Amino acid sequence: MKRMDLPxxxxxxxxxxxxxxxxxxxxxxxxxxxxxxxxxxMVCAGQNIIIEVNDCETSGDWTQVTSGITMTVGAGGNxxxxxxxxxxxxxxxxxxxxxTLINESTPVPIAYPSQQREMDWRDTDYLGFWVHSxxxxxxxxxxxxxxxxxxxxxxxxxKNVLGTNATAHKMCEIDITSWDRDRVRALYFKDENTAGAxxxxxxxxxxxxxxxxxxxxxxxxxWFPITSGSTLTRGNITKVVxxxxxxxxxxxxxxxxxxxxxxxxxxxxxxxxxxxxxxxGGFAYLEASAATVAGEGIEWAAAHQxxxxxxxxxxxAFGRCFEAAGEQYDHILCQIVAPSVFIS
Numbered sequence: 001m002k003r004m005d006l007p008x009x010x011x012x013x014x015x016x017x018x019x020x021x022x023x024x025x026x027x028x029x030x031x032x033x034x035x036x037x038x039x040x041x042m043v044c045a046g047q048n049i050i051i052e053v054n055d056c057e058t059s060g061d062w063t064q065v066t067s068g069i070t071m072t073v074g075a076g077g078n079x080x081x082x083x084x085x086x087x088x089x090x091x092x093x094x095x096x097x098x099x100t101l102i103n104e105s106t107p108v109p110i111a112y113p114s115q116q117r118e119m120d121w122r123d124t125d126y127l128g129f130w131v132h133s134x135x136x137x138x139x140x141x142x143x144x145x146x147x148x149x150x151x152x153x154x155x156x157x158x159k160n161v162l163g164t165n166a167t168a169h170k171m172c173e174i175d176i177t178s179w180d181r182d183r184v185r186a187l188y189f190k191d192e193n194t195a196g197a198x199x200x201x202x203x204x205x206x207x208x209x210x211x212x213x214x215x216x217x218x219x220x221x222x223w224f225p226i227t228s229g230s231t232l233t234r235g236n237i238t239k240v241v242x243x244x245x246x247x248x249x250x251x252x253x254x255x256x257x258x259x260x261x262x263x264x265x266x267x268x269x270x271x272x273x274x275x276x277x278x279x280x281g282g283f284a285y286l287e288a289s290a291a292t293v294a295g296e297g298i299e300w301a302a303a304h305q306x307x308x309x310x311x312x313x314x315x316x317a318f319g320r321c322f323e324a325a326g327e328q329y330d331h332i333l334c335q336i337v338a339p340s341v342f343i344s
Contacts, residue, residue, distance in 0.1 A: 016049055017042055018123035039209070043263070046220040046282050049123055049209040052104045053187060056085045056129075056203050061101045069095020069191040077201030079130040079169045084203035087145070087189060091196025098150075098188045114183065118152065121181035126211040127174040130203040133164040138198035140164050145200055146190045147174060152183035158190055164200070168329035171215040171285045176207070212261040212279050214331055219282010223275045224248040226268030232276045236262045237286075237304045237318075248276060254299035254307070254316045260284070260336040261304075279336055286334045288325030296321055298334055306334070 017038030042048070054061055059073040062085070070088045078084040089095055100117065101107060108117040127147065131139075139145055139161075146158035156179040162172035187205070208216040213235020226232055227241055230249035239251040239258050247268065251258045261284060264277040289301035296308040297317030305328075309317045319336040 016123055018049075043210050043217065043221050043277065044223075046218075048217050050216050050218075051124065051207050053102045053127070053205040053207055054099050055081060055105045056205060057081050057083045058105070061099045061105060062097050063099070065096040065098050065188070066094055068092045069097065071097050077132045077134050078203050079132065080204040084130070084132075084201050087191070087200045087202065089191040089193045089196070089198055089200075091194055091198075093192050093194050095191040096188055098186045100186045102184065102187050108185065111183070114152075116152075116183070116185065118183040118185055121149075121176070121184045121207060124207040124209050125175065125177050126209070126216070127176050127205070127207050128211070128215050129172055129205040130169055130201075131162055131164055131172045132167065132169045132201040132203070133199065134167055134201065135199050137164060137166060139193060139200040144191075144193035144195075144198075146192055148188045148190065149176075149179060149181065149184050150186040150188065151180045152185070154180070155188065156180060158188075161189075161200075165329035166327065168327055169331060170287070170329060171331045173211050173213060173215060175211075210263055212263050212284055214261070214287060215285035217263055217279055217282075218284060219336060220280055221263055221277050222280050223277055225272040226266055226274050226276050228268045228270045228272075231267040232262045232265035234262050234265055235304060236265065237300050237306075238262060238276070238278055239300075245272075247272065248278065251300045251304070254301070254309075254313075256315045258300045258316065258318045260318060261286070281336055283322075284319075284334055284336055285331045286319075286321075288321075288328060288330045288332055290325070290328050292321050292325040292332065294321060294324045305329075 072086045073083045108119045111118040140163045142163040143160035145161040148156050148158040159174050210217040225247045227247045227249040236250045238248045241247050260279040266274040268274050287305045289305035289307045292308045298306040298319050299309045299316040301307040319334050322333045325332045
């Protein structure tokens with residue numbers, strides 16, 4: 001029998017359910033049940049659609065649309081690769097830069113029948129990129145920089161970019177489900193900062209289907225009923241109420257019952273009919289509450305950040321970090337797992 005090659009879309013993804021549904025000819029609203037089922041099976045198995053938009057390595061990828069902000073590319077604030085974008089506002093809150101190289105840093109293919117360079121981004125729901133400041137708290141307020149796309153010639157509503165925290169590297173996650181994104185032509189950054197002479201560094205822009213509040217889900221997920229009256233939001237670190245209801249709620253202390261971050265949340269009911277999707281394995285970016293040691297076990301810390309476990313309480317660890325956090329608010333790559341021994 002001749003082997004069937006599965007569609008490829010995005011690095012490391014064997015199958016894109018959205019492409020499969022389109023291939024079957026079922027893209028009308030009545031077929032969403034099939035797509036929902038395929039997406040659920042994919043995220044629980046640890047698959048995600050993660051596609052690079054632009055690597056922020058080349059200044060020639062970017063064009064100034066409106067004056068009031070300047071852009072350079074170089075090292076100094078980079079997180080991935082050699083370079084990153086440096087956006088410098090003049091305090092007039094007018095500057096705009098864009099890139100049309102949104103197909104893994106290459107031009108978008110010409111689409112039929114529009115004959116325009118357009119991409120269908122409906123297979124992904126989040127935009128993510130690293131934000132950083134090397135100049136104290138420049139662009140420290142969420143919304144001082146905003147981001148949008150051109151879809152079919154219409155600029156979508158600008159969304160707030162996450163504010164920086166001192167010099168920490170943070171992954172900014174933008175929910176893009178409210179954007180029309182079936183004919184994407186370009187990505188835009190717009191300066192909204194009225195403070196002059198401030199700099200913002202942006203690195204490796206990606207889009208992806210499933211997010212946990214700090215970046216893409218890169219591991220297995222599972223559904224759990226939520227404790228009655230408790231609300232879980234994306235990014236919360238959770239705990240299992242093992243002694244009574246066997247449901248989940250937001251963690252409030254480092255303990256043996258802590259598990260991973262929320263991917264899809266909700267508010268629990270007495271009947272247990274509202275469930276949360278929790279990442280229980282694989283890799284994730286999480287926010288540190290202080291400096292950590294690479295290889296250290298991680299536990300819950302205030303504001304759903306993480307800290308390294310202390311000697312003697314390794315049982316509180318729900319994972320380990322693969323890189324050291326240099327300071328509070330750094331987002332670092334972690335493995336979510338329930339191991340028995342870590343560096344402490």
